[in-house]
Amino acid sequence: MQISHLSAECVPFAKTGGLGDVVGALPKFLAARGHDLSVFLPFHLEAANWFRKRDTWPETAVEPYDVWVYGHKYTVGLLKSLLPGSLVPTYFVAQDELFHRGSIYAGNENGEDDGLWRFTFFVRAAVEGMKRLGMRPDVIHSHDWHPALAPMLGAWQSWREPWWDTVASVLTVHNIAYQGVYPLSEFPILGLPDGVAHGGNVEFGGALNLLKGALVAADMINAVSPTYARELMTRDGGFGLDGILRSRGERVTGILNGIDTAVWNPSTDTLIAANYDAADLTGRDACRAELCRVAGFEAGDPGFILGAVGRLTSQKGFDLLLSTVPELTRRGIRIVMLGSGEPALEESMRRLESQTKGRFRAFVGYDESGAHKIEAGVDAFVMPSRFEPCGLSQMYSLAYGTPPIVRRTGGLADSVNGFDGGNLDTATGFVFEDASAHALAASVLFAQRVFFHKELWGRIVSNGMAQDFSWSRSAERYETLYRKAREVRGLPW
Ligand code: ADP
Numbered sequence: 291m292q293i294s295h296l297s298a299e300c301v302p303f304a305k306t307g308g309l310g311d312v313v314g315a316l317p318k319f320l321a322a323r324g325h326d327l328s329v330f331l332p333f334h335l336e337a338a339n340w341f342r343k344r345d346t347w348p349e350t351a352v353e354p355y356d357v358w359v360y361g362h363k364y365t366v367g368l369l370k371s372l373l374p375g376s377l378v379p380t381y382f383v384a385q386d387e388l389f390h391r392g393s394i395y396a397g398n399e400n401g402e403d404d405g406l407w408r409f410t411f412f413v414r415a416a417v418e419g420m421k422r423l424g425m426r427p428d429v430i431h432s433h434d435w436h437p438a439l440a441p442m443l444g445a446w447q448s449w450r451e452p453w454w455d456t457v458a459s460v461l462t463v464h465n466i467a468y469q470g471v472y473p474l475s476e477f478p479i480l481g482l483p484d485g486v487a488h489g490g491n492v493e494f495g496g497a498l499n500l501l502k503g504a505l506v507a508a509d510m511i512n513a514v515s516p517t518y519a520r521e522l523m524t525r526d527g528g529f530g531l532d533g534i535l536r537s538r539g540e541r542v543t544g545i546l547n548g549i550d551t552a553v554w555n556p557s558t559d560t561l562i563a564a565n566y567d568a569a570d571l572t573g574r575d576a577c578r579a580e581l582c583r584v585a586g587f588e589a590g591d592p593g594f595i596l597g598a599v600g601r602l603t604s605q606k607g608f609d610l611l612l613s614t615v616p617e618l619t620r621r622g623i624r625i626v627m628l629g630s631g632e633p634a635l636e637e638s639m640r641r642l643e644s645q646t647k648g649r650f651r652a653f654v655g656y657d658e659s660g661a662h663k664i665e666a667g668v669d670a671f672v673m674p675s676r677f678e679p680c681g682l683s684q685m686y687s688l689a690y691g692t693p694p695i696v697r698r699t700g701g702l703a704d705s706v707n708g709f710d711g712g713n714l715d716t717a718t719g720f721v722f723e724d725a726s727a728h729a730l731a732a733s734v735l736f737a738q739r740v741f742f743h744k745e746l747w748g749r750i751v752s753n754g755m756a757q758d759f760s761w762s763r764s765a766e767r768y769e770t771l772y773r774k775a776r777e778v779r780g781l782p783w
């Protein structure tokens with residue numbers, strides 16, 4: 291099959307979280323199964339800098355061409371490179387005014403959110419690029435709300451453009467908390483037929499909701515874990531869009547993400563102090579010692595060290611973790627945390643660090659190499675997420691021999707088997723139910739007790755390291771999803 295991915299993020303060119311990891315990995319594994327893959331991305335400043343740092347530049351894919359958005363003409367440069375470690379062509383839609391910005395999701399020069407405008411441009415430019423390249427994908431696979439216009443063009447525009455007649459659409463929901471909501475008066479920017487504005491297509495709660503439009507229009511939809519697919523259809527999990535997801539129930543499925551073992555693998559990772567694998571964990575000691583040095587912890591202290599990495603948003607529940615820091619550190623636990631996001635949480639991290647010197651270390655910022663060092667160097671990794679569509683960090687920590695302590699939600703529930711005192715043959719980590727500081731602290735303290743029973747802990751570590759979270763398994767499920775999308779393409783639902 292010919293499959294084109296459309297996304298705002300893709301590792302290593304542009305990433306704020308797991309979306310980038312997924313789009314940078316899945317296409318490689320699909321290509322390895324014999325499919326014809328391509329990825330289309332905006333040429334963000336971050337991507338341009340990635341090339342500059344390596345003293346290289348993507349090649350020109352086609353002659354520059356014009357794309358119109360609501361009467362405004364843009365000239366597009368379509369650039370081409372390969373997804374590192376593969377032969378998958380990655381096409382960059384270059385337009386400095388719209389994408390040459392300090393961060394991927396930054397607003398325009400007045401600080402305004404012009405996401406509707408620039409991602410409309412992105413999709414139109416990518417589709418025009420495909421046509422100029424002589425491509426006509428069997429499936430256009432869109433990720434989250436940014437390329438939402440693509441499934442909408444497929445469903446509601448085909449009478450105008452026969453090119454779409456054979457193109458099926460798949461939408462992956464990585465996080466329904468982000469929907470791309472704009473005033474309904476901005477609908478004309480999309481350039482869709484007027485009738486689409488109403489009748490429950492893209493309108494939701496009196497506003498224009500891009501993700502909703504894509505959920506209505508896509509031939510098939512998937513969430514990034516089976517549990518999240520079910521949670522999306524509930525009032526708590528659907529962020530208002532549960533009704534539309536329920537009504538499309540037969541077209542919705544859940545596929546657990548994989549991890550890219552070329553990047554996240556303790557036996558080859560070049561960002562950690564020493565390599566190791568399940569058969570010989572000695573290298574972990576050096577990783578732990580390095581972590582202690584970087585964090586300013588006493589390396590000879592055998593006490594339990596907890597790590598956390600992630601975006602600081604209420605989704606991740608780091609406020610719960612921060613509120614337990616005084617108690618946990620009093621009980622001999624040391625904690626290292628890396629994250630950036632909400633200023634209030636960044637501020638609490640800094641404050642706690644100054645109050646709990648030598649026991650709580652806060653790294654405020656984004657640091658790829660720091661994330662690897664934490665995964666390999668701490669004793670356990672904590673994710674107290676309020677909701678977690680899939681979560682990749684807990685799978686990285688399983689692969690790194692660092693048992694995760696997670697809340698039972700979304701993909702965390704699907705990937706971590708909690709130790710209950712009896713299931714030593716299968717337990718891979720620790721799982722708690724309530725999104726409360728109390729439940730989190732109880733789970734961490736239980737893990738701390740188990741940690742000092744070296745034999746028990748060793749079993750949990752090796753069970754975790756034996757798990758197969760490779761993309762090969764999930765890539766096969768995506769193949770089935772694509773086939774289904776082609777079968778149901780254009781059929782009423
Ligand atoms: P989400 O996509 O919701 O942020 P995931 O667990 O799927 O959560 O993916 C998070 C990814 O982003 C992981 O690769 C993690 O290491 C990385 N990450 C998040 N915050 C940071 C940070 N501050 N520094 C380095 N890496 C980070």
Ligand code: GLC
Binds near residue numbers: 312464514679682
């Ligand atoms: C989202 C989710 C995260 C998921 C990632 C990749 O950002 O928050 O849980 O792992 O997408 O699918």
